[in-house]
Amino acid sequence: MSQTQSLEVVDSLALLSLKVATNTFDLSSGMHHVSIRDQIVRAQLLVRDLQRGDPALESLLIVGGGVAGVFAALAAADLGVKEVVVVDVADQLFSLIRNVRERFVGPFMYEWPSAFFSDQSYPSHAQTPWRGSSMSPLHWKSAEPCSASDFAHLLTCKLDQRLRNSSIASPRIFLRVDRLDVKSFVRNFVRTEAIAAWDLLNGRARSARAEFSQGSVLDYQSRTHSPLRVRPQYVILASGMGQEDCTLVKVDATGNPYGGQNFTGQAFWANDSLRDSAKANEEIYIFGGGDGAMQDALRALTGTEHPLKILDHLQKDTATKVAIERHSAGLLALDRQGRQLATWTRGPESYQAIDKGCQVLASCLAQDSNVRRRVAEIRREGNGSVTLVVREPHFGKAYMLNRFLIHLFDACCKSGVQDGTPRMDFQLYFGWQPVGYRQIGTKHEVDIQELANHNNIRPCQPDVIVVRYGIERNSVPGTQMIQLSNRPSRQRTTLSRVELPFVAG
Amino acid sequence: MRTFLPPTLGEIEQAVGMIIAQENRPRGQHGWFLESSSDTRLDSVRQALRDVEELGLVTPVNGSDQRWRIADTWQPPAGGSGRDDGGSDGGGRSGDFSGGDGDGDSGGGGLTEVLSHPVLFALDEESFDLVVEGLFAEGQS
Numbered sequence: 001m002s003q004t005q006s007l008e009v010v011d012s013l014a015l016l017s018l019k020v021a022t023n024t025f026d027l028s029s030g031m032h033h034v035s036i037r038d039q040i041v042r043a044q045l046l047v048r049d050l051q052r053g054d055p056a057l058e059s060l061l062i063v064g065g066g067v068a069g070v071f072a073a074l075a076a077a078d079l080g081v082k083e084v085v086v087v088d089v090a091d092q093l094f095s096l097i098r099n100v101r102e103r104f105v106g107p108f109m110y111e112w113p114s115a116f117f118s119d120q121s122y123p124s125h126a127q128t129p130w131r132g133s134s135m136s137p138l139h140w141k142s143a144e145p146c147s148a149s150d151f152a153h154l155l156t157c158k159l160d161q162r163l164r165n166s167s168i169a170s171p172r173i174f175l176r177v178d179r180l181d182v183k184s185f186v187r188n189f190v191r192t193e194a195i196a197a198w199d200l201l202n203g204r205a206r207s208a209r210a211e212f213s214q215g216s217v218l219d220y221q222s223r224t225h226s227p228l229r230v231r232p233q234y235v236i237l238a239s240g241m242g243q244e245d246c247t248l249v250k251v252d253a254t255g256n257p258y259g260g261q262n263f264t265g266q267a268f269w270a271n272d273s274l275r276d277s278a279k280a281n282e283e284i285y286i287f288g289g290g291d292g293a294m295q296d297a298l299r300a301l302t303g304t305e306h307p308l309k310i311l312d313h314l315q316k317d318t319a320t321k322v323a324i325e326r327h328s329a330g331l332l333a334l335d336r337q338g339r340q341l342a343t344w345t346r347g348p349e350s351y352q353a354i355d356k357g358c359q360v361l362a363s364c365l366a367q368d369s370n371v372r373r374r375v376a377e378i379r380r381e382g383n384g385s386v387t388l389v390v391r392e393p394h395f396g397k398a399y400m401l402n403r404f405l406i407h408l409f410d411a412c413c414k415s416g417v418q419d420g421t422p423r424m425d426f427q428l429y430f431g432w433q434p435v436g437y438r439q440i441g442t443k444h445e446v447d448i449q450e451l452a453n454h455n456n457i458r459p460c461q462p463d464v465i466v467v468r469y470g471i472e473r474n475s476v477p478g479t480q481m482i483q484l485s486n487r488p489s490r491q492r493t494t495l496s497r498v499e500l501p502f503v504a505g
Numbered sequence: 506m507r508t509f510l511p512p513t514l515g516e517i518e519q520a521v522g523m524i525i526a527q528e529n530r531p532r533g534q535h536g537w538f539l540e541s542s543s544d545t546r547l548d549s550v551r552q553a554l555r556d557v558e559e560l561g562l563v564t565p566v567n568g569s570d571q572r573w574r575i576a577d578t579w580q581p582p583a584g585g586s587g588r589d590d591g592g593s594d595g596g597g598r599s600g601d602f603s604g605g606d607g608d609g610d611s612g613g614g615g616l617t618e619v620l621s622h623p624v625l626f627a628l629d630e631e632s633f634d635l636v637v638e639g640l641f642a643e644g645q646s
Contacts, residue, residue, distance in 0.1 A: 010616055019626045021633050029636055053616040063640060089641050183637050190633070192559075194623035199561035201618065204576045207561040234620075240639040480626045 010053050014045040017495030019480065020237070022193040024186070025050075027068040027238040029471075030479075032342060032397065032497040034241070036067055036151070037107040037122060043072035043238065044504035050234060051079045059083040061212060061232035063182055064239025065093040065173060065220075070159060072236055073171035075504075084171035085230045088239065089179045091218065094155060097148035102271045102299075104306035106145030110399035111502070113328040113335070117401075118308065120144055122503070145306045148269070163221050173220035174228050185212040189235055209233070242471035244268060248287060253435040253449055253457055263437050263444065265467035268292050274300040274466070280382025280424055285446065285460065287434060288468030289390035294402035296466050301386045301409060301424055302378050307401050313378045319370035327361045334358055335400040342497045348396050355394040359407045366411035375412040376423060385425035387460070389448055391433045511566050511574035518543075518550045 018025040027043055051057050060076050062069045065088035076084045092098060097105075107122035108114070122140040139158060146154070163170050189210040196206035209231040216225045248263040266272055273279065274296060284300045286293050295307070304310055315321040338354040365371045388406070395403055410428040429448070435457065436447035444465055450456040479492035512520070525535045538546060554573055557563050566572040619625055628636065 012616055012619075015616065015620060016626050019620060020628045020636055022623050022627065023621050026636055029639055053620070179641055183640055186637050186640070187634075193621060195561060197618075197621035197623055199576070200621070204561050205564055207559045237636065237640065240636075240642040242639055243642055479628070479632065481624050481629055482626070484625060 011049045012053065013495070013498060014042070014049045015053055017498055018042070018046055021190040022197055023233065024190055024193075024235045024237065027072065027236060028064065028241050029237075030242070030494070030496050033500050035107075035110055035399075036105050037502075038500050039066075039068040040071045040122065041500045041502070041504045043068045043236075044075045045500070046236065047072050047075040047079060047081075048504065051076070051081060054233075057081055057233060059230065059232045060085070060234050060236065061230055062086045062171075062236045062238055063186065064088055064237065065090065065175065066096055066238060067094065067155070069236070069238030070094070070155065070173075072238060073173070074159075074162065077169045077171045080169070082169075083230065083232075085228070085232070086171055086173040086220075087177040087182060087212075087217075087228070088173075088175050089177055089182070091175050093159070093173070093175070093220070094152035096269050098152040100148035100269050100271060102275070103148045103269065104145040105148055105151050106142065106306070106308070107140055108502070109145050109306065109308050110401055112308075112311065112399075112401040113332045120146075145308055147305075170221075174214070175218040175220055177214055177217050177228075181212075181214060185210065186235060186237070189232070245469040245472040246467045247469075248446070248465060248467050249434045249437050251433070251435060253447070253454065255454075258435070261437055261439065263439070263446075263465055263467070265465055268468065272296075272466070274464070275303045275305075277303075279464065280380040280384050282384045282463035283461065284384065284386045284464040284466065285389060285462035286386065286466040286468060287389045288466075288470065289392050289395050289398075290468060290470050291398050291402050292468035292470065293388060293390070293466070294395070294398060294406050296468060297386050297388045297426075298402065298405055298409075300464075300466075301380065301426055303380045304378070307405055310378055310405055311401070314371070314374045317370060317374045320368070320374045323365055323368045323371050327365060330361055331358065331400055331404060334361075338397075338400075339499045342397065343499055346494070346497065348392060351396050351398075352394050355403065358400070358403050359411075362404060362407035363411045365408060366415055371408075372412045372415055375408060379409075379423040379426070381421055382424050383422055384463075385427060387427040387429065387462075389429045389432050389434070391431070391451070393431045511572050513572050514547060514551060514554075514570060517554070517573065518546050521550060522546065 015025070018027060020026040025046055027039070027046065031038075031042070033042075047060075050060075058081065060073075060081055060083065062073050062076075062085065065086050069086055069088070070093060073084050073086045088095070097103070106120045108117050108119050111117045120140075120142045140151075140154065142151075142154070162168075189212075192207060192210040196209075199206050211229060211231045213230075214228040217228050218224075219226045244267050246265040246267060248265065249258040249260070252258045252260070274284065279300060280303070286297050286300070298304070298307055298310060302310055304313075314324065334354050334357045338351060341350045341354075366375075395406070406428065409426050413426045431451045432448045433451060434446050435449045436445075438445040444462050446460050446462060446465065447457050448460060449458075479494045481489060482491065482493045483489050522539060525538055538549065541549070551570055554563055554565075554570070558565070558576075561576050563573050564576045566574055627633070
């Protein structure tokens, strides 16, 4: 070739996987990896790649003042994007988690059994080889996993400190924005940008960008009300993970949609009373097979704040620690396999072998009397029980720490070993579903049905019901069109399961 | 090469009037136009031009609404600023169309074309509507 070609290869996975409409990205709905660190990394990667992919990026509107939105905004400001505007309908940032004292978060807790699981700082990692990464404008430092409310407070303090530094560019943050106006603007923005895209492709001048304007909204920095006008090049949606499904019974015993009396549980991000001491003497039924259900089962059974406390307790006994470490390589391999397989394979079958493998390792450990004793000791003293009812024949997507501990408690409880103290019992039902609900006075009655034998229906009387079905599927789109025309197509694709790196950078 | 001076607002208004008259529909769908005052007709044409300007079909010359031209005669300057001398409010992004010389320069296009494509890697309209409706809905991890 006589001419020198100077082609640039650009990173595009974050952009393509998170695009939902013309020049619009969604950081929230339909995501597979949803830990708070995942949200931070996803936001930072998106902004990084957008800035690299479109060097003329100057104006960005971010809808949602939660963790993802604020981290995206600060990352964009740090990368030199001139105009970064965050809007939220709430009157404070991080409103979803701000007052949640019962949920605990940590950046690497769920990376167990990776060696750095106990590192609770992001992104300055004392125990990780990527300590040089410092993409995050906020520093998440904590001696151990902290409550969601403490985390929100920590982020707010860091953010305020950052915004006070007038020597560096900062995003503008506006609260109490009108919800309907935002929705209307997003639709208008997409329409306008779609027309402009065709115009540009055909060599025509593009039309004016859509303007988002508010007469008077709360300016986060000045705490005064002021007007807002912005004509963004791109919009990032960082609010709304979908509707949480907390309704207990979906079908009746014949498999038809359930129309009888029903129960609706507390939302995940609500303060519950599962760890109250009185609950140790109650019958607690938890429905669901994901991380939320497992977390709640572990909290109810042990009264601990988060699963690292359970692990700490187990590993304080040297023999138990050695026994667990003997299997940690196998557990890590299963964990890696699960995450990588999820990227390439859509469907619950990805997890069947992984869950079975974890179950086998937990059963092996439960044969060790030291392990059984330590597991028994951390169960709360009381006459109550925790029953986890999972519709599927195995756990689906879940962090290995939760998955392993649940299987370990199940295997140890089945062994029947007691330490002489009455302690909460644990029952795990795979392949069962609720098919009826009645409330009699303050009591609950739930009929659960075995899916493999529809005639096997058991009535149960829980004192406490927790429903952790996750996000309603029909409220989460997330599949993208992969054709060029806008004709109807049955085929869709999604990159929402792509595993995220531990740290953006 | 012949050059055409873009029409003025008044010329466009006269042309619209002639078309309606030629189609012999003074009492039909657009009859009101012929029966309106000159100022009303000019205002109507100005508004219609503003509407199609929003669609990128026409553009005012020199930023004034007194003379208009078809937008597809527009070409971005080689520097890629995207702002033509007619004051288009659009460009300025590397995604703007450019006739690139095939010499491997960025020349616009590329990834930004995919990001701005209304269909490619986008949700269908119904699904996107669901996303918008779900904004600010609380969820669980």
